[in-house]
Amino acid sequence: MGIELATSMLPLLSCDELAAELAEGLDFLTAEIADLPPDQRTLATLFERSWRLLSPPGQLLLARLSIFPRFFCRNAAEVIAGASPNALKHLIDQSLLTRVEPNRYILHKTIHEFALQKLQQWPAHIATLQITYARFYLEFAASMDSRVMGVAYGEAIEQIRNEIDNVCTAWRRAVTHQLWDELDGCISTLFWFYEQQGIYADAIDLCSFAMGLFLPVDNQQYYKLGASVRLFMGRLYTFFAWCNVRLGRIEQAHTAYQSSWSILQHEGSPLAAATCLLLWGMLMIGSNLPRAAALFSEVQRLIQATDNTWQQAIIALVLGETELLFGNYAKAEAQIQAGYDVAKRLNSPRLLVVAHKVLGRINFVRGHYHHAEEQLRATIAIARQHHLSLFRLEGITLLGGALRLQGRFAEASACFAEGWQLMEELGLSLHRSFIIWEEGCLAEQCQEYTTAKERFSKSLDLGLPNWWTHTLATLGWALIAILAQMGAYVPIETRNFFAIATHYEPLTLYTHFYHWWDLARMRDEPHASPVRRVALRYNIWDSRAEGMATAMEEFMLHAGLFDDSPRTREIVWIMLAQRAARGLASLYAHDNQFDLQQAKAFQVEWTPRGWMRPDLDLLGFEQQLYLRQPGYGTSYVTGKYLLEDLMRERAQQLGADFTLRRYFDEVNNAGMIPVSLIRWQLTGNDDQIRAIGAAR
Numbered sequence: 001m002g003i004e005l006a007t008s009m010l011p012l013l014s015c016d017e018l019a020a021e022l023a024e025g026l027d028f029l030t031a032e033i034a035d036l037p038p039d040q041r042t043l044a045t046l047f048e049r050s051w052r053l054l055s056p057p058g059q060l061l062l063a064r065l066s067i068f069p070r071f072f073c074r075n076a077a078e079v080i081a082g083a084s085p086n087a088l089k090h091l092i093d094q095s096l097l098t099r100v101e102p103n104r105y106i107l108h109k110t111i112h113e114f115a116l117q118k119l120q121q122w123p124a125h126i127a128t129l130q131i132t133y134a135r136f137y138l139e140f141a142a143s144m145d146s147r148v149m150g151v152a153y154g155e156a157i158e159q160i161r162n163e164i165d166n167v168c169t170a171w172r173r174a175v176t177h178q179l180w181d182e183l184d185g186c187i188s189t190l191f192w193f194y195e196q197q198g199i200y201a202d203a204i205d206l207c208s209f210a211m212g213l214f215l216p217v218d219n220q221q222y223y224k225l226g227a228s229v230r231l232f233m234g235r236l237y238t239f240f241a242w243c244n245v246r247l248g249r250i251e252q253a254h255t256a257y258q259s260s261w262s263i264l265q266h267e268g269s270p271l272a273a274a275t276c277l278l279l280w281g282m283l284m285i286g287s288n289l290p291r292a293a294a295l296f297s298e299v300q301r302l303i304q305a306t307d308n309t310w311q312q313a314i315i316a317l318v319l320g321e322t323e324l325l326f327g328n329y330a331k332a333e334a335q336i337q338a339g340y341d342v343a344k345r346l347n348s349p350r351l352l353v354v355a356h357k358v359l360g361r362i363n364f365v366r367g368h369y370h371h372a373e374e375q376l377r378a379t380i381a382i383a384r385q386h387h388l389s390l391f392r393l394e395g396i397t398l399l400g401g402a403l404r405l406q407g408r409f410a411e412a413s414a415c416f417a418e419g420w421q422l423m424e425e426l427g428l429s430l431h432r433s434f435i436i437w438e439e440g441c442l443a444e445q446c447q448e449y450t451t452a453k454e455r456f457s458k459s460l461d462l463g464l465p466n467w468w469t470h471t472l473a474t475l476g477w478a479l480i481a482i483l484a485q486m487g488a489y490v491p492i493e494t495r496n497f498f499a500i501a502t503h504y505e506p507l508t509l510y511t512h513f514y515h516w517w518d519l520a521r522m523r524d525e526p527h528a529s530p531v532r533r534v535a536l537r538y539n540i541w542d543s544r545a546e547g548m549a550t551a552m553e554e555f556m557l558h559a560g561l562f563d564d565s566p567r568t569r570e571i572v573w574i575m576l577a578q579r580a581a582r583g584l585a586s587l588y589a590h591d592n593q594f595d596l597q598q599a600k601a602f603q604v605e606w607t608p609r610g611w612m613r614p615d616l617d618l619l620g621f622e623q624q625l626y627l628r629q630p631g632y633g634t635s636y637v638t639g640k641y642l643l644e645d646l647m648r649e650r651a652q653q654l655g656a657d658f659t660l661r662r663y664f665d666e667v668n669n670a671g672m673i674p675v676s677l678i679r680w681q682l683t684g685n686d687d688q689i690r691a692i693g694a695a696r
Contacts, residue, residue, distance in 0.1 A: 050094065051118065061087050062096060063122065066115035067129045069169050071106050076166070080133050130173045134182065137163065137170035141186035148192045153349055154387050160193050168206060175210045183210065184232040191239050198390065198426045200243040207240040231272060234263035238276045245283055246428075253283060271311060274302040278318060285325060293322050310351070313342035317354050324362055327661025332362055349386040353379050357395055364402055367560070372402040393422050397435050404442050412442055433462035449506075496618040497611045501575060505568040507561065508575065514552040518545060521668065532671025543675045546632075547639015548667070550579060554640070574608045579636040581606035586626035586633030599623045642675040643667070649683055 051059060064081035065072075077083035088105065091097035098106050107115060119126060140163065147156035160167065167190070174183050194203040211233075225233075241256030257280040264273040281295035296319055303312050320335030336358050343351030360375035376399040383392035400415030419435050440455030490499040502509050527533040553572050562568040584606075585599035594602065600619050604612045612619060626633030650666070651658040670678045676688040 050096065051114075054094070058087065058090060059118070060122070060125075062091060062115045063119040064125065064129060065091075065097070065107060066112055066119050067133050068107070068166065070165050071100065071104050071162075072166065073103050074105070076136060077105065080129065080136055127177070131177050131179070133166075134170040134174040134177065134179055137166045138174055138179070138182040138186045141167050141170075141189045142182075144189045144193075145186075148189055148196075157193060157196055157387065160189065161197070164193075168202075171206055172209055175213055178213075178229075180226070180228040180232045184228065184235060187232075187235050187239055191242070194243065195246075195390070196388065198246075198428055200246045203243045204240065204247075207236055207243070210236055211240070227267065230263055231267050231269055234260050234267060234269075234276070235272050236260075237263065238272070238279060241283075242279050245279075250283070254280075257283070270302040270305040271308055274299045274306075274311060274315070277302070278315060282318065285322070289322070289325055293326070296322055309342060310346060310348065313339045313346065313348070313351050316342065317351065317358060321358050321361075324358065324365070327659040327665075328657075329362055329366055329659070330656070333359070336362065349382055350388060350391075353382045353386075353388055353391045353395075356382065357391060357398070360395075360398055360402070364398065364405075367405075369402045369405045373399060373406070376402060389422065389426050390428065393419055393426065393428065393431060394434075396422065397431075397438055401438050401441065404438070404445060409442060409446060412438075416442070433459040436462065494616065496613065496616045497578060497607065498618070500611050501571050505562075505565065505571055508553065508568060508571045511553045511556040511561070512549045512575075514549045515545065518548075518668075518672065522672070527671040529671060532673050534672070543635045543639030543642050544672055544678065545639075546636045547641075547643050547675060550576070550636045551640040551643045574611065576637070576640075578603075578607045578612060581612070582622055582626065583634040583637050586623060589623070589627055590630050596620075596623055596627065599627075639675060642679070646675060646679050646682070649679070649685075653683055 051062075054062065061081060061083055065077065065083065067080060068076070072080075074083075074085065074088065077088060088097060092099055096107070096111055098108065100106055119129075141160065144156045144160055147153070148160075167186075171183065171186075171190075190203065190206070194200060237256045237260035241253045241260060244250075244253040244256060257276060260276045261273070261280070264276050267273070277295045277299045281292040281299065284292040284295065296315065299315050300319065303315050316335050316339035320332045320339060323329075323332035323335055336355055339351065340355035340359070343355055356375045356379040360372045360379060363369070363372035363375060376395050379395035380392055380399065382388070383395055396415050397419045400412040400419065403409075403415060404412035416435055416439055419431075423431050423435065436455050437459040440452045440459060443449075443455055444452035490503065495503060498509060522533065553575060556562075557569055557572050562572070582603045585594060585602040588594040588602070589596065589599040600614065600623050603619065603623065604614050622633075646667075647663055650663055654662075666682055667678055670681055676692065680686045680689055
């Protein structure tokens with residue numbers, strides 16, 4: 001009869017318009033058919049007729065079932081609405097209820113609206129129904145907590161997905177009725193569910209709904225809240241912060257973590273406090289590594305007060321990743337292996353996939369690209385099997401980097417393409433910068449420098465994921481600045497020494513442009529001390545600036561940058577010989593042993609292969625420049641020696657704790673001061689300073 005009423009309106013309205021009108025109310029459908037009884041001429045009266053045919057218990061049951069927004073299972077109907085199997089069957093027979101699956105039912109939208117209106121006749125039932133409903137589904141969510149961490153992860157996620165509409169409705173009703181314990185009990189499950197699904201905006205909506213109930217709360221009001229409310233608030237802020245991180249809202253995330261910690265540090269829940277600090281520290285890894293490490297140490301202390309093995313494994317993995325970022329690869333591997341062993345015992349796919357991923361990264365930065373490939377393929381396999389899509393995306397992109405560094409460019413490119421596709425499917429736009437940077441590295445390695453610069457610059461504009469920054473190629477940062485300075489082709493007639501070197505291999509001179517790194521740090525991360533921050537009054541920074549830039553050429557050579565082009569290595573030695581020749585010439589000139597012409601002739605004679613041409617302006621420019629600034633011409637070679645010797649001395653002093661990363665961090669963080677002063681600061685040895693004083 002309802003279909004007949006609806007079709008009678010089709011000459012006037014389209015199907016979409018008819019559906020829109022029905023959504024506004026049931027009285028819209030009216031049939032002007034003379035032989036129809038009055039109780040069958042509108043959809044509303046038709047439903048009223050069906051309603052009267054139900055027994056009073058049947059009427060109450062239909063009204064109570066309207067508490068479900070959409071689908072529900074038989075057990076939920078029984079517990080919440082008091083529905084027996086026979087009662088459900090009777091409603092199905094009356095076409096008032098539809099069974100869509102063996103154990104899933106739904107009220108048609110118009111019937112649901114009608115039944116919801118009828119429920120208002122029993123106002124005393126509504127609050128009780130809402131509370132029972134909220135408890136049922138939040139307890140269901142809480143029961144999934146251990147399962148989303150174990151081997152049945154995929155099955156648990158699927159069950160939650162089937163009931164997520166009910167769970168979200170239950171959350172809102174629980175907030176309305178202030179069921180704090182039930183809300184707190186399901187936060188972990190919802191955290192991991194939304195993390196796996198990647199629907200962070202929906203999670204933020206849930207958090208905001210709950211936060212809106214008790215915000216703003218001043219300090220006096222806060223202490224009047226019960227302990228269960230305060231604990232829920234603290235954990236809710238942690239959940240809210242993490243979702244903001246995933247959406248790239250970093251400032252909001254920091255604010256939320258601060259709010260969370262301000263509550264949880266007083267609430268006597270080590271696990272909740274540790275979770276907050278753990279996630280907050282992970283956010284800080286890229287921007288403030290020492291602060292992140294301090295937070296992780298506090299997490300480790302808090303976790304020792306619990307028997308949560310899963311959380312202990314997590315912190316072992318995160319501490320391992322922190323050691324990786326500090327450049328302590330042996331310690332990192334030991335921590336990750338400890339976490340991996342626990343993950344194996346717990347049979348936790350999520351922990352195992354994290355362990356394999358970080359082991360892959362450790363091998364990556366150590367240059368063991370084949371081993372990195374093995375670990376990353378294991379990461380992808382586990383992630384694919386257990387539907388851990390985010391980890392699969394990270395693994396695919398990292399694998400592309402490992403393949404790239406093995407020279408397997410086509411396979412690397414295919415990985416990045418697969419990563420793009422998966423990222424679009426998941427809607428995780430924040431990870432675009434990660435893939436774009438890797439594409440820039442691939443272009444750089446293929447000597448497509450213009451493309452590389454475009455990719456690097458775009459990645460930085462988008463914002464790099466902070467967990468990846470430790471493996472960024474220094475050359476990538478340099479290209480962003482250097483390529484803007486690149487000139488056009490120089491014909492042989494006017495090709496000076498440096499143009500000859502870059503004509504054969506541009507990378508040789510680009511490695512010298514560590515200067516751009518120094519200048520970028522001055523601009524973006526100025527030293528706290530004005531003495532260490534900017535140029536000295538005589539504007540040469542003594543041995544530090546040119547010494548490091550010259551040393552970097554040879555550092556990169558020994559690191560393997562030119563292994564695939566042996567003849568290129570010769571250019572590095574030729575450039576060093578040229579710096580020595582002009583430095584000695586300027587030194588003799590300062591001592592009045594040479595005039596300017598003799599200094600120029602000496603530099604030409606001792607520069608290999610005749611590359612220092614006497615007929616071009618570069619020769620005169622250099623000797624006049626160094627004549628005006630004593631110590632400048634020699635600082636390229638003397639500074640290089642001092643920095644290399646400091647590296648040797650620091651390695652002997654630190655022993656197994658020495659890493660190249662630590663060395664460069666220490667030197668860079670000392671600021672732009674002479675190497676002899678940096679040495680005094682790092683080693684405590686001031687003999688060079690005393691020798692300079694004695695020479696005066």
